[in-house]
Every structure is written in structure tokens, then in C-alpha cells.
Amino acid sequence: MINLVQVGYGYWGANVARNAAASKLINLVALSDVRKARLDAAKNLLNGDIAYTADYAPYIDDPSVDAFALCIQTEPSFEAAKKILNAGKHLFIEKPMATTYERALELKELAEAKGLTLHCDHIMVYHPIIRAIKRMIDAGELGELVYFDISRMNLGPIRMDVNAMLDLAVHDLAIIDYLSGGRAPYHLEAIGKKHYGAKETLTYLTMKYPGFIAHIKSSWISPIKERRVMIGGTKKMAIFDDMRTVDKLTIYDQGIEPLEKGEDYGAYEFKSRLGDITIPYIASEDALRNSLEHFAQCIEQGVPSLSGGEQACKVVKILDAARARLATQNGPNDERNYAQ
Ligand SMILES: NC(=O)c1ccc[n+]([C@@H]2O[C@H](COP(=O)([O-])OP(=O)(O)OC[C@H]3O[C@@H](n4cnc5c(N)ncnc54)[C@H](O)[C@@H]3O)[C@@H](O)[C@H]2O)c1
Structure with missing residues (x-):
């Protein structure tokens, strides 16, 4: 069983916390959200001995914590992910792993250098x-x-x-x-x-x-x-x-x-x-439960996740290329009349 801290209890984080709290492979130690109303909502819904906090920073240095689940928006999750990995904690990160390939690669390489499990919640792979x-x-x-x-x-x-x-x-x-x-x-x-x-x-x-x-x-x-x-x-x-x-x-x-x-x-x-x-x-089967439990099993067995850094980098790299294609359509070269 892994000791997990979850950051972010918004629309999707509520599903992650419900599944983490119900899993026999995961001990949800703490749940963090900067919005008090979200923490109050979680307290009414989740069972178990869970600490509720606006600031997850103290858990980063807590040796009893094995892993973090980052369920905040994609843009700010990059800096948070780096802090968590640098502290030697395994990381379950919401999709997309990062807004750019450069950032995704940095997280992948950091996790590899530290020997940590990095798992991106590509939930459909677990459907x-x-x-x-x-x-x-x-x-x-x-x-x-x-x-x-x-x-x-x-x-x-x-x-x-x-x-x-x-x-x-x-x-x-x-x-x-x-x-x-x-x-x-x-x-x-x-x-x-x-x-x-x-x-x-x-x-x-x-x-x-x-x-x-x-x-x-x-x-x-x-x-x-x-x-x-x-x-x-x-x-x-x-x-x-x-x-x-x-x-x-x-x-x-x-x-x-x-x-x-x-x-x-x-x-x-x-x-x-x-x-x-x-x-x-x-x-x-619940795909999100499968995704979380695959993450926990990868940590325990020391094997890479199916939706780990490698898959997440490939996905973000394709999205980068697609975004570059979208950007070319906003320039003057996009103004053509194909019917004439
Ligand atoms: N895997 C999936 O199928 C799936 C589905 C939907 C969303 N998502 C992903 O989940 C992530 C969150 O999306 P959402 O729709 O739940 O967003 P949201 O805005 O509803 O929730 C984010 C929550 O994080 C909290 N938060 C922000 N910064 C924080 C911090 N520093 N410390 C603690 N809490 C903080 C916010 O207060 C908010 O409650 C996104 O990356 C999104 O792409 C994944």
C-alpha cells in the first residue's frame, strides 16, 4: 500500500480522491486544495483518516509519504511536479502531462534520473x-x-x-x-x-x-x-x-x-x-481506479507505467506539432479561396 497525498480537489480531483480513498492499494494520507469550500465538500464525502490542508508543502519533505497525485490545472502543475519529483516522491499527474513537449521531457528525465514512477492519467488506456x-x-x-x-x-x-x-x-x-x-x-x-x-x-x-x-x-x-x-x-x-x-x-x-x-x-x-x-x-471496471492502482503497482514493483513519461512525451509532442499547424492558420497565408 502506498501513502499518497493529493493536490487539487476540483471537478476531476473529486473523482481521483473518491477512487484513491476506496482503493486497497492506496492510503490517502492528505488532500490539499487552496479553496476551503472544496475541502469542506471533500470532508463530507470521503471516509478515512485523511488530513485536509490548503498547503501541501510540508508533505513534500515527509518521509512517510511515498507519492503525490497532482490534480490541478495543467499550466501550474509543471512547477509543482518538479518540486515533488525533486523531493524524491513518485508522481501521478493529470493529463496532459504538460503544456509543451519541452516541459513533458523535463519531467520524464527528472523522474528517470531520480528512479521514480511517473504516471500520467491517460485514463482510457485503463478502460x-x-x-x-x-x-x-x-x-x-x-x-x-x-x-x-x-x-x-x-x-x-x-x-x-x-x-x-x-x-x-x-x-x-x-x-x-x-x-x-x-x-x-x-x-x-x-x-x-x-x-x-x-x-x-x-x-x-x-x-x-x-x-x-x-x-x-x-x-x-x-x-x-x-x-x-x-x-x-x-x-x-x-x-x-x-x-x-x-x-x-x-x-x-x-x-x-x-x-x-x-x-x-x-x-x-x-x-x-x-x-x-x-x-x-x-x-x-472503473478506468480511473485501474489507472490509480496501476500507478501504485508500478511503484511497488519498480516497473514503468504504461502511461508513464514515454507515452506522455509522445502524446504531448504530437499535440505540439498540431498546435504549430493551428498557429499557421492565423497568418496571411491562410487567406486563400480554394473555390476560385
Ligand atoms: N483524466 C481525465 O480523464 C481528466 C478529466 C478531466 C480533467 N482532467 C485533468 O484534471 C486536472 C484538473 O482539472 P479540473 O477540471 O478538475 O480543474 P479544476 O479547476 O476544477 O480543479 C483544480 C483544483 O485545484 C485547486 N488548486 C489549484 N492550485 C492548487 C494548489 N497549489 N494547491 C492545492 N490546490 C490547488 C483549485 O482550487 C481547484 O479546486 C486538469 O489537468 C485536467 O486536464 C483529467
């Missing part, structure tokens, strides 16, 4: 359905990967420190990294719309990876909530619809088959192959 899809892909059931088509949309919440892509596509890039066995894109396009405020509230990210292409839609300005991952393989296709309460994963034994070209009219070179549509049973 039972993503794990089931991973087993299918690794067993060759889907065939070769052809495409990922992913949409993560909702009405808000609008964040001030990052754009919709940094907030949402981070999950999808981690999913693709995990499911494709660490493949990285070699071509990338991104467009976005700053609809409210200074950051893009809607982005489309399109990439070419070795063997497949990927399209990721991230939106804070959608009238409906959608969390959908569609994966096309040469043998089968899969749709993971996380908005469904049950039957979230559907496997389509369908595809396009090449045919011998015949002499007669109507003999086509390709035909659609229509087969069974199945809904596999997958036991429900």
Missing part, C-alpha cells in the same frame, strides 16, 4: 473496453489497422489554460499509441476554431501513421455529448460508444473483399463482405 480491443488487435482479430475515427464532443466545460485538443485529443492519442503498439504519426494536419475566448474550442486533427490513418474530433461546442472510437481493420471493424450505459462495444465482421475481375457486366473487382455483428460481454 476495460480499450483493453479488450487491445487483446483483439494483438490476437489479429481485426486484421491490419486501416483507420481510427474518434470523436470526443460535448457542450463545455470550456477550459482557459488549454484548447479543446490539448484537453480532449490527449485521450485519443494515448488510445492510438496503446492500441497500435506505440506507432507514431509521420504526417499531421490540424484545423481549429476559436469560437469563444483565446483558445480553440473545436479542433480536427488528421494524421498518417505507418499502416493507418487517424482522425480525431475534439469539441467543447457540441449540442450532444459523444465519446466514440471507431476502428477499421482489414478483417473486422469495432465501434466503442462510451455514451451507452451497456453494450458499449460492437464488432462488425465486415469489410471489403477483392474479387477476380470477371468478363461479364456486374463482375466487380471488390465487393462488400457482410458478416455477424457482435456485442462482446466485457465486465465493467
Whole structure:
């Protein structure tokens, strides 16, 4: 069991604390938030012998504390993360690990130099359905990967420190990294719309990876909530619809088959192959609980996290490249009329 201090009890931190307090692998020693009202709310909801504090600094030097969970906004979490790692504590950090690749790399290298577990909360990597899809892909059931088509949309919440892509596509890039066995894109396009405020509230990210292409839609300005991952393989296709309460994963034994070209009219070179549509049973598990417990197990076993510094750096590096593409669209070269 690890002794954990959590920093930040906002919208997402409340979920982290609930799971940390309920886990048999974690002893939530203290919970910190600068807002008293948040600490008061936590006291009413959490059980256990937890200290509540506005200032987590004394715990950084407490030898009985093994690890920290940082659940504050992305921008300020960088300096806090460095302090925590420099003090020799393992770190669970909320996604995205940092606002830039340079910063993400600094955290990764610091954790490695200190021999510490760094775990970024790429929660979808710990989702039972993503794990089931991973087993299918690794067993060759889907065939070769052809495409990922992913949409993560909702009405808000609008964040001030990052754009919709940094907030949402981070999950999808981690999913693709995990499911494709660490493949990285070699071509990338991104467009976005700053609809409210200074950051893009809607982005489309399109990439070419070795063997497949990927399209990721991230939106804070959608009238409906959608969390959908569609994966096309040469043998089968899969749709993971996380908005469904049950039957979230559907496997389509369908595809396009090449045919011998015949002499007669109507003999086509390709035909659609229509087969069974199945809904596999997958036991429900809490992805956030899995993520936290994976972190605790990595500390105890001294092994790197699946969503550790390496994956988090890759994800942030792609997001940096995508942000650079978005920035080029605000200049004079973007003013072209393709219809003329
Ligand atoms: N993994 C996921 O699926 C997921 C989902 C949503 C959000 N997040 C991430 O969680 C993080 C927090 O997001 P949020 O929406 O909960 O933000 P939030 O603003 O609601 O919460 C942040 C909390 O941190 C507190 N805080 C700030 N500085 C502090 C400090 N120095 N000491 C103690 N407390 C401090 C604030 O008072 C606030 O209560 C972000 O990085 C976000 O990207 C992750």
C-alpha cells in the first residue's frame, strides 16, 4: 500500500480522491486544495483518516509519504511536479502531462534520473473496453489497422489554460499509441476554431501513421455529448460508444473483399463482405481506479507505467506539432479561396 497525498480537489480531483480513498492499494494520507469550500465538500464525502490542508508543502519533505497525485490545472502543475519529483516522491499527474513537449521531457528525465514512477492519467488506456480491443488487435482479430475515427464532443466545460485538443485529443492519442503498439504519426494536419475566448474550442486533427490513418474530433461546442472510437481493420471493424450505459462495444465482421475481375457486366473487382455483428460481454471496471492502482503497482514493483513519461512525451509532442499547424492558420497565408 502506498501513502499518497493529493493536490487539487476540483471537478476531476473529486473523482481521483473518491477512487484513491476506496482503493486497497492506496492510503490517502492528505488532500490539499487552496479553496476551503472544496475541502469542506471533500470532508463530507470521503471516509478515512485523511488530513485536509490548503498547503501541501510540508508533505513534500515527509518521509512517510511515498507519492503525490497532482490534480490541478495543467499550466501550474509543471512547477509543482518538479518540486515533488525533486523531493524524491513518485508522481501521478493529470493529463496532459504538460503544456509543451519541452516541459513533458523535463519531467520524464527528472523522474528517470531520480528512479521514480511517473504516471500520467491517460485514463482510457485503463478502460476495460480499450483493453479488450487491445487483446483483439494483438490476437489479429481485426486484421491490419486501416483507420481510427474518434470523436470526443460535448457542450463545455470550456477550459482557459488549454484548447479543446490539448484537453480532449490527449485521450485519443494515448488510445492510438496503446492500441497500435506505440506507432507514431509521420504526417499531421490540424484545423481549429476559436469560437469563444483565446483558445480553440473545436479542433480536427488528421494524421498518417505507418499502416493507418487517424482522425480525431475534439469539441467543447457540441449540442450532444459523444465519446466514440471507431476502428477499421482489414478483417473486422469495432465501434466503442462510451455514451451507452451497456453494450458499449460492437464488432462488425465486415469489410471489403477483392474479387477476380470477371468478363461479364456486374463482375466487380471488390465487393462488400457482410458478416455477424457482435456485442462482446466485457465486465465493467472503473478506468480511473485501474489507472490509480496501476500507478501504485508500478511503484511497488519498480516497473514503468504504461502511461508513464514515454507515452506522455509522445502524446504531448504530437499535440505540439498540431498546435504549430493551428498557429499557421492565423497568418496571411491562410487567406486563400480554394473555390476560385
Ligand atoms: N483524466 C481525465 O480523464 C481528466 C478529466 C478531466 C480533467 N482532467 C485533468 O484534471 C486536472 C484538473 O482539472 P479540473 O477540471 O478538475 O480543474 P479544476 O479547476 O476544477 O480543479 C483544480 C483544483 O485545484 C485547486 N488548486 C489549484 N492550485 C492548487 C494548489 N497549489 N494547491 C492545492 N490546490 C490547488 C483549485 O482550487 C481547484 O479546486 C486538469 O489537468 C485536467 O486536464 C483529467
